[in-house]
Amino acid sequence: MKRRNLLKGLASLPILGLFSWGYVVKKSEEEEVKRAILSELNIKAKAPSTTGSMDGNTIRIGIIGPGxxxxxLMRAAGYAEPEWLEKANQEVLENPYDKRLKTFLEQENLNIRFTAVCDVFSEHADLAMGAATTDDNKPKKYSRYQDLLxxxxxxAVIIATPDHWHAPMSIDAIKAGKHVYVEKCMTHKVQETFDLKNAVEENPNVIFQVGHQHRQTLxxxxxxxxxxxxVLGxxxxIEASTNRNDDNGAWQYWINEKANPKTVDWEQFLGNAPKIPFNAEHLFRWRKWWAYGTGLSGDLLTHDYDRINCILKMGIxxxxxxSGGVYTHRDGREVPDVMNVTMEFPDYSTGNSQKNGKEKGMTFLYSATLGNSYWRPTKLMGHDATLELGNSLQVYPDRNSTRYEDFFENNIIESETPLYSYDPRTKGVDGVTSATAKYFAQKGLLYTYRDGKQVDSTHLHIREWISAIRNGTSVSCGIQEGFEEAISAHMASLSYKTGRRVNWDKTNQKIVVEGMEDPDLDALISGPMNV
Amino acid sequence: MDTQIYRSRQLSALVLLRWLIGWHMMYEGITKIANPSWTAKGYLTSADGLFPGFFQWLASDGLIGVVDFLNMWSLFLIGLCLILGLFGKYAALFGGVLVLFYYLAHPPLFEPSVVPVEGNYLFINKTLIEAVALFVLAFFPTDHIIGINRYINKGK
Known part of the structure; x- marks a missing residue:
């Protein structure tokens, strides 16, 4: 009787034994597969390069074009206007997962101040003055950028004007001995791209950074x-794309009704653009006209080109x-809203796992529409694997790979399951709201992560520039990277506008349009369509 | 003290159910414990149904750490107790409430499901059935017959 009693009490123990055995076997199989793959790949997520300390002299910055x-950019440097703070506070109340305010408040103090502000529109200048003014800093407001310089x-100056002012202002700033952080596209025309490169190279003491903040993405x-x-063979x-389907994404920015010939220095806005009477739409939605902007090539292709150039360093x-056209937003704009660009790199190689002779040549395909927001990840397609790239990344093995042949034969991997997957967020969900913001966030253009914490990439990019000024550390998007970005974008615009193949003459450092003898490239690039 | 007396077929079916659910919960628990990057945050923040605010509150930065810890260890310990037949009644009751929360975070209402699921559900899904099965186990305890509780009850 006693023995029967004991058995009934412990009748569950074999179940527990079976569970433990099953768990250990399953777990060790998973570990074995993981170990085999990881030791074969040997990928190590590099720690981001540390930039120097923010102690020392306070750097005094002028902002040109605080739209x-x-x-x-001012917020990323540590200064928000009171109006933005108030709005951000309200947005957090409505959506507690909106992390923009938290990200801003937790930013490191870069030990800088904005001592000067310049904008052609007085309201933008006033907003920037509100952001820059502190108890111990009363910034000066300039209406002409030459006076600020x-x-x-x-x-140092941060330049965030329309594209057609990037190069003239950067060159003048460098000549005045100011360090420069300029937004992309680095230049608007071809000749000024060379002029700016010369100016930077002739002034090695000036720290020059182009605003491709995604270079900070982990x-x-x-x-x-x-x-x-x-790993990819x-x-x-390479396939990269832009899909946007909202007004903001199609550059239909809000038109501030307070803008009029009295509040706007229209002559200064126009600069080297054709002289036309005041036009508020041109002022706020300048990206839609070639006279001021660089279209999809300069605004969005450059992001994707530079992301890849940052990884592969393939150059021009x-x-x-x-080719492309205006197919959705027929609102009088000149720049296309659908555009496909193919860039050829016949001599470039990322490596090889096959017999010699199969390792050279690559096409970069960029495909964009502003009439659809389906998410297309960037893909680097190799003989052995495909890399899907965003804020997280996945590596999918190719079923006909040479390198992973044994893995496939032993059923260790399958082509539908990532061979390797990396997500720096680990714990956490974003609360970024608008469609355009989401588009940027997915691409790693808005936020990145440090120790699992969300950080504004732009903040890190500005920090890198400030550290270069203060500590002599290096910048990740200097003149060479900016030059390659700008020339590649201008080649795409020239091909779109002429309908011809555009070549880069590496020896003579010159853009050549096939079938045209010494065309006026700058007239082609900044004028309306002339196919 | 539990005094239920079952016919042997009834007892076998109830004990089998107890073991199966115990196994399932324990395995869910141990895989989460073994995975350092696991978190319920996504599941909670995407909650729909009747009380999304409550689940989103659970997922907030200050709470999610505790919620994750309690969740994975509850699953594991409830599963272990069900298998061993130790405090089975309380384990089943607590387990039923826990699984009911999973159901309430994502109940299959009228909206078509946005993620692929392995079956078709309207109001009732396997999560809810598991929760109710746990309540059945709580009210038809078997651990005083087959399980460690047999000794504990006897001692009293």
Whole structure:
């Protein structure tokens, strides 16, 4: 009787034994597969390069063009206008998962101050003054940027104007001995791209950075390691894309009704653009006209091109072809809203796992529409694997890979399951709201992560520039990177506008349009369509 | 003290159910414990149904750490107790409430499901059935017959 009693009490123990055995076997199989794959790949997520300390002299900055993007740059540098703070506070109340305010408040103090502000529209200048003014800092407001550059209380300038002002202002700033952070596209025309490069190279003491903040994105550092370790094999095709389907994404920015010939220095806005009477739409939605902007090539292709150039360092393409049109937003704009660009790199190689002779040549395909917001990830397609790239990244093995043949034979991997997957967020969900913001966030253009915490990439990019000024550390998007970005974008615009193949003459450092003898490239690029 | 007396077929079916659910919960628990990056945050923040605000509150930065910890260890310990037949009544009751929360965070209402699921459900899904099965186990305890509780009850 007693023995029967004991058995009934412990009848569950075999179940527990079975569970433990099953768990251990399953777990060790999973671990074995993981270990086999990881030791074969040997990918190590590199730690981001540390930039120097923010102690020392306070750097005095002038902001030129504090519109929407310009004031974002000011926030990324630590200064928000009271109006933005109030709005952000309200938005957090409505959506507690909106992390923009928290991200701003937790930003590191960069030990800088804005001592000067310049904008052609007085309201933008006033907003920036509100952001820059503190108890111990009363910034000066300038209506002409030349006067701001002459101010001895300015060490460095951030330029966030329309594209057609980027190069003239940067060149003048460099000549005045000011450090420069300029937004992309670095230049608006071809000749000024060379002029700006010369100006930077002739003034080695000036720190010059182009605003491609995604260079700070953590997953891209891992992507670099993936390419270095030849995980992908020979990459023959890269696909990158832009899909947006909202007004803001199509550059239909809000028109401030307070803008009129009295509140706007229209002559200064026009600069080297054709002289036309005051036009508020041109002022706020300048990206839609070639006279001020660079269209999809300069605004969005440059993001994707530079993301890839940051990982592969492939440089300027040998040739570019582009086509497209205005198919959705027939509102009088000149720049296309659908555009496909193919860039050829016939001599470029990412590595090889096959017999020699199969390792050279790559096409970069950029495909964009402003009439659909379906998410298309960037893909680097190699003989052995495909890399999907965003804020997180995945590596999918190719079923006909040479390198992973044994893995496939032993059923260790399958082509639908990522061979490697990396997500720096680990714990956390974003609360970014608007469609355009989401588009940027997915691409790693808005936020990145440090120690699992969300950080504004722009803040890190500005910090890198400030550290270079203060500590002599290096910048990740200097003149060479900016030059390659701008020339590639201009080649795409020239091909779109002429309907011809556009080549890069590497020896003579010259853009050549096939079938046209010495065309006026700048007239082609800044004028309306002339196919 | 539980005094239910079952016919042997009834007892076998109830004990089998107890073991199966115990196994399922324990395995769910241990896989979460073994995965350092696991979190219920996504599941909670995407909650729909009747009380999304409550689940989103659970997912807030200050709470999610505790919620994750309690959730994975509750699953594991409830599963272990069900298998062993230790405090089975309380384990089943607590387990039923826990699983009911999973159901309430994402109940299959009228909206078509946005993520692929392995079956078709309207109001009732396997999560709810598991929760109710746990309540059945709580009210038809078997651990005083087959399980460690047999000794505990006897001692009293």
């Amino acid at each position: 929407g993007r310009g004031r974002h 002459a101010d001895p209380n300015v060490d 997953s891209f550092l891992t992507a670099m390691d993936i390419v270095d370790k030849n 020979h990459v023959s095709l 393409p040998t040739s570019v072809m582009a």
